[in-house]
Amino acid sequence: MQIKDIIKKVKQIEIRTKKKSEATLMGQYHSAFKGQGMTFSEVRPYQFGDEIRRIDWNKTARFREPFVKVMEEERELTMMLLVDISASMDYGTKTQLKREFVAEIAASLGFSAAGNNDKVGLILFADKVYKVIPPKKGRKHILAIISTILTADYVPAESKIDMALEYMMSVFKKRSMLFMFSDFEDEYDVKMLRVASRKHQLLGMRIFDDKDVEIPDVGYTLFQDSETGKQIWANTSSARWRYEFAEKQKQKVKNLEEDFENSSAKLMNINTGEDYSKFLYQYFRKR
Numbered sequence: 001m002q003i004k005d006i007i008k009k010v011k012q013i014e015i016r017t018k019k020k021s022e023a024t025l026m027g028q029y030h031s032a033f034k035g036q037g038m039t040f041s042e043v044r045p046y047q048f049g050d051e052i053r054r055i056d057w058n059k060t061a062r063f064r065e066p067f068v069k070v071m072e073e074e075r076e077l078t079m080m081l082l083v084d085i086s087a088s089m090d091y092g093t094k095t096q097l098k099r100e101f102v103a104e105i106a107a108s109l110g111f112s113a114a115g116n117n118d119k120v121g122l123i124l125f126a127d128k129v130y131k132v133i134p135p136k137k138g139r140k141h142i143l144a145i146i147s148t149i150l151t152a153d154y155v156p157a158e159s160k161i162d163m164a165l166e167y168m169m170s171v172f173k174k175r176s177m178l179f180m181f182s183d184f185e186d187e188y189d190v191k192m193l194r195v196a197s198r199k200h201q202l203l204g205m206r207i208f209d210d211k212d213v214e215i216p217d218v219g220y221t222l223f224q225d226s227e228t229g230k231q232i233w234a235n236t237s238s239a240r241w242r243y244e245f246a247e248k249q250k251q252k253v254k255n256l257e258e259d260f261e262n263s264s265a266k267l268m269n270i271n272t273g274e275d276y277s278k279f280l281y282q283y284f285r286k287r
Helices: 003-032 057-063 098-115 139-151 161-171 190-199 239-262 276-286
Strands: 038-045 067-073 078-084 119-125 129-136 177-182 201-208 220-224 231-235 266-271
Touching: 003 098, 003 139, 003 276, 057 067, 078 098, 078 129, 078 161, 098 119, 098 139, 098 177, 098 201, 098 276, 119 139, 119 161, 129 139, 129 161, 161 177, 161 190, 190 201, 190 239, 201 239, 239 266, 266 276
Parallel strands: 078 119, 078 177, 177 201, 201 266
Antiparallel strands: 038 067, 119 129, 220 231
């Protein structure tokens, strides 16, 4: 992809997603993520209805009239986008490649966070962490993240989501919102999911294509795993073969959903080209 094409693509994504985030997501985002605690703001004279536990006893004793501490919500949050750049994510049979779809969803989340004055960071991973963009604020920073997702070299290697989560926890100590984008085709350590969701707020976003779950009848076909290079011939004309493949994929997704639920984390299954904003809206609303 040439530089002018990248700039054009990023601009198109910005226009689409800013409208979407401002129209449907930003209000729900603000309501969902109200902050992580309270911080001291000022001391003022007691007013009828103030909570007794807010009384500043030192100042009350000194001035011989009641004063209370005014607390403000700690509003600033950190959003981390963890994006799988294994080769299976550079694929798509519909209107978009998975990587383009991820870039668009990440943009919607990023602009929602930017509108709330929150920081956004990025981790690209596959079999290891390949790139980290530290959390910052602002429109230009979000555009840089979108461009990075679009132009990354997608790696022919199995993705290790537990390794990415472990890296996240070792480097970023502050509790954050984690949005992990992957097709979750590879194995992972369930224990790491549990540990990560205890420390951070974790939402897994499984991005899939129709052909990930069902194979059409195209006769004898040679399939190659884009990550491992493993090849296998299959008779897709066999209704039994297609049925068993689809059932195996359904079971894999069911196991994934159970692992996330048992880890107190959330999971979304989103087909490329699908209206992802309704999923995010519902997620923020339930928060």
